[in-house]
Amino acid sequence: MEELNIDKVHQQIGKNIAELRKAKNISQLELSLKLGHKSVSIVASAERFYKKRHFNIEHLIKIAHILEVDICDLLKPYK
Numbered sequence: 001m002e003e004l005n006i007d008k009v010h011q012q013i014g015k016n017i018a019e020l021r022k023a024k025n026i027s028q029l030e031l032s033l034k035l036g037h038k039s040v041s042i043v044a045s046a047e048r049f050y051k052k053r054h055f056n057i058e059h060l061i062k063i064a065h066i067l068e069v070d071i072c073d074l075l076k077p078y079k
Contacts, residue, residue: 010054014047016074017055020067021047034066035059 021031028040028047035042045053055063064071 007049007052010046010052011049012077013055013060013074014049016076017043017063017067018047020069020073024067026067031063031066035062 021028028043032038032040032043037043042053042059045051046055046059060071060074064074
């Protein structure tokens with residue numbers, strides 16, 4: 001079994017969220033505001049895993065609800 005690389009998992013989740021968000025035509029700012037943040041910083045950083053910033057479980061639950069997707073869709077590899 002391949003060793004789990006949690007950084008790669010966070011990167012994939014960020015990519016998945018970015019793709020799903022764009023498909024729903026929702027901006028980073030709009031998603032941030034719906035998450036209760038006043039700027040795009042958390043979404044922009046976490047989507048790119050910038051300085052190892054990532055979404056937490058609360059974010060994932062809220063994002064799945066906002067994007068109207070199953071939370072599992074945020075965890076799947078997208079190609």
